Amino acid sequence: MHITIETGKTLLVDGPASVTLVSGKAEVFGYVLKQMSRVVIRDGKRMPFAVKENATLEVSLGENATVEEVEGDTVPPSWEEAYKKLATLQTRPTIALVLGAVDSGKTSFCTYLMNKLVMEGRKVAILDGDLGQSDVGPPCTLSYSVTTKPLTDLFNLEAENAYFVGVTSPGKALDKVIEGMTLLKDEVLKRSPDYVVVNTDGWVEGEDAVNYKVQLVEKIRPHIVFCIQNETLNPLLEALKNFTTLTIDYPQTIKQRNREKRKSLRELGYVKYLKNAKVQSIPISWVRIENTEFAGLNKTLGMTKREREICNFLGIKPLHIAELKNKIFVVIGKGRWINPEKIKETEETLGKKVEVLWKGGEEGLLTALYSDEKKFLGIGVLREIDYTRKVMKIFTPVSSGVSTVVIGKVRLDKNLREIPLAGG
Ligand SMILES: Nc1ncnc2c1ncn2[C@@H]1O[C@H](COP(=O)(O)OP(=O)(O)O)[C@@H](O)[C@H]1O
Ligand SMILES: [Mg+2]
Structure with missing residues (x-):
């Protein structure tokens, strides 16, 4: 639709929408609009079109988008x-x-x-x-x-x-x-x-x-x-x-x-940086995993004596174990079980928390990929850590030059929507 606004007034447009200046003069946050170039207003955002000279705007509104004309310039x-x-x-x-x-x-x-x-x-x-x-x-x-x-x-x-x-x-x-x-x-x-x-x-x-x-x-x-x-x-x-x-x-x-709108604005951010993403298989031995929990996946010698002792004590054959300063981190197969009594005893004896991750629990975690010069290459979504073949599968547009992987705490589903974390 065409909307004509007088000099000195402002058109507030709540996205998702797009606006093209057909004639006249208008500004958005100090940006002087060019005629016939299209401005996109994302869902969850509002853009003020401050009219400096009687202007005609071609406005197309997406779902739940609105427009409102107000007096004056809304930029204080x-x-x-x-x-x-x-x-x-x-x-x-x-x-x-x-x-x-x-x-x-x-x-x-x-x-x-x-x-x-x-x-x-x-x-x-x-x-x-x-x-x-x-x-x-x-x-x-x-x-x-x-x-x-x-x-x-x-x-x-x-x-x-x-x-x-x-x-x-x-x-x-x-x-x-x-x-x-x-x-x-x-x-x-x-x-x-x-x-x-x-x-x-x-x-x-x-x-x-x-x-x-x-x-x-x-x-x-x-x-x-x-x-x-x-x-x-x-x-x-x-x-x-x-x-x-x-x-x-x-x-x-x-x-x-609201929280929901902030979340969906973030999701547009994931989409922006995951365009043309594909699942890449990255051999774990090729990269450095920055998270201490997973860093040990790279070691070639298998478990240390101490790690074997801990496993024996817990009564498990883990896919991965890492002893950190303040916790023992173990990954076990889907459907496996650890006796809670054993966990408690281990925690008491070692004075460290035991954190258990089931295989598959890594799915969806947001990750970042860096080059060896510490240059950020892009983000990805962790699809799987294959502990036997020692490969990480990451959905990412980054296809080469990865030297470091950092695993985040945010989890995304296949549609790049955030999944709330259990326990907040
Ligand atoms: N002067 C203004 N006139 C109209 N809308 C505005 C103005 N300033 C900000 N907004 C809108 O209000 C919302 C919140 O502003 P934003 O700059 O994103 O805030 P913050 O970065 O502090 O969260 C945005 O949709 C923005 O476009
Ligand atoms: Mg902001």
């Missing part, structure tokens, strides 16, 4: 002030970090800043630190991309490198997130961008979140921290008083997403 004036402030900073590269709660407009603000900067001819790196709602890299990763072109959705960027964390919320992997962000930041600086815009996750409330965010800021050492205004952010702002911070407004017309 404080966002433009923030951009101006950033543009006055003279250090190169200038690092800006964005903080805000879940669904507060972090991604949209990053998009806006990036668009404004690239339109001034700047080279901008986006460092995406939001694991659960990543825009650039696959879900469960941290990533970056460097660009000189404006766009409507950061999702259209391809990750140049990524760091796989393997979970969707930072609370479960704080150290990994901090380490990954530090590594990627050092790497991105070598690309000599004019600006680095760092996006973060929306976990900002509570002491743990505040400590984690302060640590992150200390590692990234941004020249300016933009905080999207919200009461829940006050303790964090207080903790950051030694840094240059600037508070900006929360857009009035923001679209909140």
